[in-house]
Amino acid sequence: MTDGGMSLLGALHQRRSARTFAPTPLDTVTLSTLLWAAFGVNRPDTGHRTAPSARNWQEIELYLAMPDGLYVLEPADWRLRLVVGEDLRAATGLQDFVAGAPLNIVYVSRLSKLDETDKPLRQFYTALDTGFISQNVYLFRAAFGLVTVARGLLDRRALAVAMRLDADQRVALAQSVGHSG
Structure with a gap:
């Protein structure tokens, strides 16, 4: 689905963070459309995305912590692959509400995609690219009546272990998404 929702100006007017979530999961169509918007x-002919990426590195990977497990989005095949078969939502942040949000997106940087870039620039580009994607989630949230909050307060090292990330991956940010509670 690539149409629907409100106007861009309407979505910008409605853009806000919320920390109260109903336990109701997102239906498959809404989840798929949210991920596409994010x-x-x-542009299938080039593989370019809905959010810009420095030098088109596309180093950000989207992991989805849901009640039935942790999934990674594989955009080329447009599918979710189960990574961990347990509920890791509580591990995605230090705030109490994260465990009850039906979806926590964890933005992970694949460092090897950042061609010979020094560490400060890798951190900068990772933060920049993550911000673009997160803002797309905020705009989708507004257009489709959901709630969200981006969160930097998390134990990145412990979360990386729980997610079974490899040495080439770094947790950048988490974002809770769901229906208003």
Whole structure:
């Protein structure tokens, strides 16, 4: 689904953070559309995405912590692959509400995609690219009547272990998404 929702100006007017979530999961169509809006392929001929990426590195990977497990989005095949078969939502942040949000997106940087870039620039580009994707989630949230909050307060090292990330991956940010509670 690539149409629907409100106007861009309407979505910007409604853009806000919320920390109260109903336990109701997102239906499959809403989840798929949210992920496409966040960082989906909108130009199949080039593989370019809905959010810009420095030098088109596309180093950000979207992991989804849901009640039935942790998944990673594989955009080329447009599918979710189960990574961990347990509920890791509580591990995605230090705030109490994260465990009850039906979806926590964890933005992970794949460092090897950042060609010979020094560490400060890798951190900068990772933060920049993550921000673009997160803002797309905020705009989708507004257009489709959901709630969200981006969160930097998390134990990145412990979360990386729980997510079974490899040495080439770094947790950048988490974002809770769901229906208003």
